[in-house]
Amino acid sequence: MRETVIEIRKLYKSFGENDVLRGVDLDLYKGENLVVLGKSGSGKSVLIKILVQLLKQDEGYINILGKDLSKLSLRELNQLRLKIGFAFQASALYDSMTVRENLEFPLTRNIKNLTRKEIDYKVEHLLDSVGLPQTINQMPSELSGGQKKRIGVARTLILNPEIMFYDEPTAGLDPITCIDINNLINQVREEYKTSSIVITHDLTCAKVTGDRMAVLVEGQFKAVGSFEEVFENATDPNIKSFYDYNFIK
Numbered sequence: 001m002r003e004t005v006i007e008i009r010k011l012y013k014s015f016g017e018n019d020v021l022r023g024v025d026l027d028l029y030k031g032e033n034l035v036v037l038g039k040s041g042s043g044k045s046v047l048i049k050i051l052v053q054l055l056k057q058d059e060g061y062i063n064i065l066g067k068d069l070s071k072l073s074l075r076e077l078n079q080l081r082l083k084i085g086f087a088f089q090a091s092a093l094y095d096s097m098t099v100r101e102n103l104e105f106p107l108t109r110n111i112k113n114l115t116r117k118e119i120d121y122k123v124e125h126l127l128d129s130v131g132l133p134q135t136i137n138q139m140p141s142e143l144s145g146g147q148k149k150r151i152g153v154a155r156t157l158i159l160n161p162e163i164m165f166y167d168e169p170t171a172g173l174d175p176i177t178c179i180d181i182n183n184l185i186n187q188v189r190e191e192y193k194t195s196s197i198v199i200t201h202d203l204t205c206a207k208v209t210g211d212r213m214a215v216l217v218e219g220q221f222k223a224v225g226s227f228e229e230v231f232e233n234a235t236d237p238n239i240k241s242f243y244d245y246n247f248i249k
């Protein structure tokens with residue numbers, strides 16, 4: 001039996017007449033990268049927002065790291081959120097801060113009594129991990145798109161999250177930089193022992209980073225399994241067309 005870090009059962013969410021999630025069941029296993037795919041508007045971002053309770057589900061059970069979300073106080077929910085790292089599509093760095101200051105910010109805001117030496121060690125170690133120690137005193141405007149994504153991932157990792165959410169990590173990047181980011185996602189799993197949900201439209205990213213794929217179709221996960229299981233032998237026309245349109249065979 002694999003250890004589950006996120007368990008979702010019978011999750012429903014509608015906005016008026018728009019039934020976005022219609023009974024979602026999903027498990028994220030410890031140590032895996034789970035890729036979530038689905039057409040634009042299928043509800044991937046809504047799902048992630050519900051997982052951190054930025055949106056409230058209409059119905060359904062969610063357990064994260066052993067905690068039933070419906071039973072948590074706001075304080076307990078905030079503690080749980082600290083164990084979840086978000087690497088967003090727009091890497092969300094503060095433009096007026098240097099790379100060092102961007103990385104220090106979540107640390108000093110969330111952990112009190114750290115010494116200067118401890119902060120410097122963490123920042124420098126993280127920058128080494130993502131291969132960008134030379135950028136420490138640069139401003140975000142001086143970085144390439146791929147470098148910004150790497151720094152965004154480093155900033156997320158600085159609080160040692162157990163779970164990572166990557167939202168379209170390769171969007172807008174050239175193919176070589178995409179390879180770099182895919183490798184980084186795999187490296188993070190190995191080095192930091194994270195369990196991750198990767199939302200992407202990029203099937204190469206999905207194939208390279210994903211241990212399992214989960215395809216959201218009409219408000220439910222219609223196919224869950226390895227890349228080969230889900231795509232290469234697909235018979236469901238929704239999934240087949242998704243693969244045919246997106247992937248150069």
Ligand SMILES: Nc1ncnc2c1ncn2[C@@H]1O[C@H](COP(=O)(O)OP(=O)(O)OP(=O)(O)O)[C@@H](O)[C@H]1O
Pocket residue numbers: 015018020038039040041042043044045046047
């Ligand atoms: N706060 C909201 N209020 C009303 N409708 C919303 C809200 N948030 C999302 N929706 C609707 O929910 C549906 C799913 O949106 P969502 O952003 O999750 O799609 P997605 O799969 O992430 O799409 P994309 O791949 O384009 O990012 C859409 O129809 C969207 O309009």
